[in-house]
Amino acid sequence: MNLLANKRLNLDIIDIISNLSIELQIKTFLVGGYVRDLILSRQSKDIDVLVIGDGISFAKEVKKKLDTMVNLQIFKNFGTAMIIYDGFEIEFVGSRKESYQQSSRNPSVTIGTFEDDISRRDFTINSIAISLNKNDKGKIIDLFGGLSDVKSGIIKTPKDPKITFYDDPLRMMRAVRFASQLNFKIKDSNLEIIKNDRERINIISKERINDELNKILLSPKPSIGFILLKKTGLLEIIIPELTKLEGIDEIEGKSHKDNFYHTLQVLDNICKNTDNLWLRWVALLHDIGKPKTKRYSKKKGWSFHGHEYVGSKMVFKIFKRLKLPLNNKLNYVKKLILLSSRPVILSSDEITDSAIRRLIFDAGDDIDELMTLCEADITTKNSKLEKKYLNNFKVVRKKIEDVENRDRVRNFQPPISGEFIMNYFGIKPCKEIGLIKEKIKEAILNGDINNDSAQAAELMSKIGNEIGLKKYEK
Numbered sequence: 001m002n003l004l005a006n007k008r009l010n011l012d013i014i015d016i017i018s019n020l021s022i023e024l025q026i027k028t029f030l031v032g033g034y035v036r037d038l039i040l041s042r043q044s045k046d047i048d049v050l051v052i053g054d055g056i057s058f059a060k061e062v063k064k065k066l067d068t069m070v071n072l073q074i075f076k077n078f079g080t081a082m083i084i085y086d087g088f089e090i091e092f093v094g095s096r097k098e099s100y101q102q103s104s105r106n107p108s109v110t111i112g113t114f115e116d117d118i119s120r121r122d123f124t125i126n127s128i129a130i131s132l133n134k135n136d137k138g139k140i141i142d143l144f145g146g147l148s149d150v151k152s153g154i155i156k157t158p159k160d161p162k163i164t165f166y167d168d169p170l171r172m173m174r175a176v177r178f179a180s181q182l183n184f185k186i187k188d189s190n191l192e193i194i195k196n197d198r199e200r201i202n203i204i205s206k207e208r209i210n211d212e213l214n215k216i217l218l219s220p221k222p223s224i225g226f227i228l229l230k231k232t233g234l235l236e237i238i239i240p241e242l243t244k245l246e247g248i249d250e251i252e253g254k255s256h257k258d259n260f261y262h263t264l265q266v267l268d269n270i271c272k273n274t275d276n277l278w279l280r281w282v283a284l285l286h287d288i289g290k291p292k293t294k295r296y297s298k299k300k301g302w303s304f305h306g307h308e309y310v311g312s313k314m315v316f317k318i319f320k321r322l323k324l325p326l327n328n329k330l331n332y333v334k335k336l337i338l339l340s341s342r343p344v345i346l347s348s349d350e351i352t353d354s355a356i357r358r359l360i361f362d363a364g365d366d367i368d369e370l371m372t373l374c375e376a377d378i379t380t381k382n383s384k385l386e387k388k389y390l391n392n393f394k395v396v397r398k399k400i401e402d403v404e405n406r407d408r409v410r411n412f413q414p415p416i417s418g419e420f421i422m423n424y425f426g427i428k429p430c431k432e433i434g435l436i437k438e439k440i441k442e443a444i445l446n447g448d449i450n451n452d453s454a455q456a457a458e459l460m461s462k463i464g465n466e467i468g469l470k471k472y473e474k
Contacts (some may be wrong), residue, residue, distance in 0.1 A: 005019055017049060018066050018132035024061065028050040029114070029141070030130040033119070039128070040182070047090045050129065055094035055230075056081045072433040096120070100393050115143065115183035115250070119158055120172045123178065124149045127158050155179055156187035172234060180216045180225030191232065198233040199423050206323040209238060213322070217280045222271060224265035226284075238322070241314060242284070244291040249302070256294075256302040259287050262379055270376035278329050281368050282336045283376060288314050289337075312338035336370055336406050339363055343374045347392035353374035353407075356399050357445045360409040367410065371397055391438055397411070407444070407451050414440060425464055426472025 009369045014030070021028040021371070047442050056074055057083035061081035063072045066085060073082045080093045081097035087327050097112030097120065097354035112120075112272050114129075121127040124146035131139045140147065144158040155165040155175050165171050170193045186194075201209070226242070236243045246260035263284065270283040289311030290304040297303070312334045319330050371393060378389045404410050418433045440449075440456050440463075449455040461471065 011102055012111070013047075013088060013090060014132070017062060017090075018137060020058075020061055020065055021132050022134045024058070026058055027114070028058070031118070031128070031130060035128045035130055036125050036146075039147065045088050047216055048263050049090060049092045050095060050114070050117055051092055052095050055079060059083060059092040062090075074283075082392055086141050089280065097409055105361075118143050120170070122164065122174055123155050124158050125155060125178070125184075135216050153182070153184040154187055155184050157192050161187075161193045162197070165197055166200060169197070169220050170208055170212070171203050172201060172232070173204075173209060174261070176228045176232070176234070177215050177219070180219040180222060183221065183224060186228065189456070193226075194232045194234070198237060199256050201234055201237055209268040210322045210324055213238070214277055215266075218275070218277055218285065220271065221266045221268055221283075222280065226264055226267070227298050233365045239318065241288045241318060244306055245287060249294070249296075252298070254301040259290050263287050265379045266373075269379070270373060272370055273376070274369070276369065278332050279336070279373065282333050282340075282369075282373055285311065285315060285318065286337050286340050286373065286377070287311065288318075298473075303349070307319065307375055308338050308341050329464075331367065336366060336373060337361075340373060340377070343371055343393065343396050344377070347374075347396050351396065351399050353399075353403055354445065356396075356403045357407055357409045357447065358403055359414050360400060361445055364411055367400060371400075373447045409445070409451065412441070412444075412451075413450055415444075415453040416460060420457075421460060424460065424471060425469045428471065432464075432467060432469065435467070439463050 029050045031050045032043050034047045037044040063070050071084045083090045093114050095114055095117040097116040119129050124144045127144045128146040129141040155178055179186050216222055248255050248258050267283045289307035292305040292310050293304045295303050315334045375393050378386055380386050414437050421433050421436055443449045446452050
């Protein structure tokens with residue numbers, strides 16, 4: 001098989017690298033994920049080039065051939081260089097040999113042969129190479145049966161899995177991530193080693209762990225990855241709040257659903273409609289407050305009252321522990337979890353304009369994504385109920401659209417400013433201004449007045465009189 005004959009690989013950059021390799025008599029190979037994805041007919045913009053020799057020096061020669069304006073990034077600490085060209089990220093690395101110490105995943109690196117470099121790869125599916133050299137250009141070199149494993153959908157290590165995972169425990173997360181992205185199976189013997197050595201994940205930086213978590217969340221069906229994380233015991237270490245969702249309690253014949261597997265179904269559902277990573281985080285964490293709020297009563301059965309509030313408060317601790325961004329992303333996830341049951345309540349009650357206005361006000365620009373979450377939260381197996389719930393949410397969506405078009409509540413701005421209030425009453429900044437603005441906002445949300453400056457000014461005057469303020473007369 002000659003993959004370079006594939007029309008999909010008709011890239012001038014590959015020819016440039018190959019021709020330069022032949023000209024300089026330096027052996028080069030395409031390796032890693034790009035080759036794997038090529039075999040699987042998956043799109044990939046990351047190209048890894050293995051250089052038998054100095055990868056950085058070779059990358060500099062490639063830059064000269066391309067254009068002096070092409071961006072070349074050099075990472076001396078890692079012995080690699082990257083060129084960004086025509087939408088592709090091409091990374092060059094010299095062949096090397098690695099050895100590890102027990103307390104670190106950062107290896108000691110020495111110059112190695114082609115075989116040394118290929119054998120250090122994490123999985124057989126990433127150990128396939130394509131020659132870019134004169135006598136065998138396009139030839140597949142498969143030292144560890146990676147081609148067969150790609151075709152069979154198997155993830156396993158080229159060498160002893162105990163050594164591979166122990167040397168670099170991040171590979172445990174990567175195995176799960178590839179399984180989730182590619183819908184592959186991790187070989188049983190490899191899976192058992194991950195279970196046994198799962199505590200080694202604690203030497204990995206949180207940034208590297210959440211990078212893998214994000215890639216799992218962005219995969220087509222993230223539940224594959226999270227079920228494997230649960231099965232291996234990694235999830236208990238990384239996000240124990242999720243594992244506490246698992247299980248079903250029963251009292252007097254009354255039980256509740258397994259909230260862990262419900263969560264994963266919600267996550268898979270939402271992935272059909274959005275690529276928004278942070279909305280996927282919302283789906284993953286939206287029920288984490290349930291274990292703390294679970295109650296049973298003979299009259300009502302099981303309840304999780306206030307789990308949205310409790311869950312939203314738990315998000316900060318999780319984000320901080322995983323070193324996820326503690327900025328507007330955190331606030332977005334907290335807010336949508338807090339609001340996650342509001343549309344559900346509206347869909348089951350008679351919908352008032354006031355309730356819709358308050359929902360729009362609280363959700364702001366995230367109202368559509370909140371509704372997407374609620375629709376994904378429908379996991380009933382009863383098709384009639386599913387249709388009913390979805391139709392209810394359609395009604396809520398239409399009501400949101402009508403109220404917003406009329407009342408302009410999204411990203412609400414007071415129709416009169418603090419400066420206007422000060423000029424009207426002839427006062428300086430004081431707490432009364434905030435009081436007036438708050439009462440005007442409440443009146444608009446309640447539907448007592450329209451979101452209109454004239455009606456707001458009339459109410460302002462009335463409130464002012466009630467609290468002892470008079471119109472300023474010059």
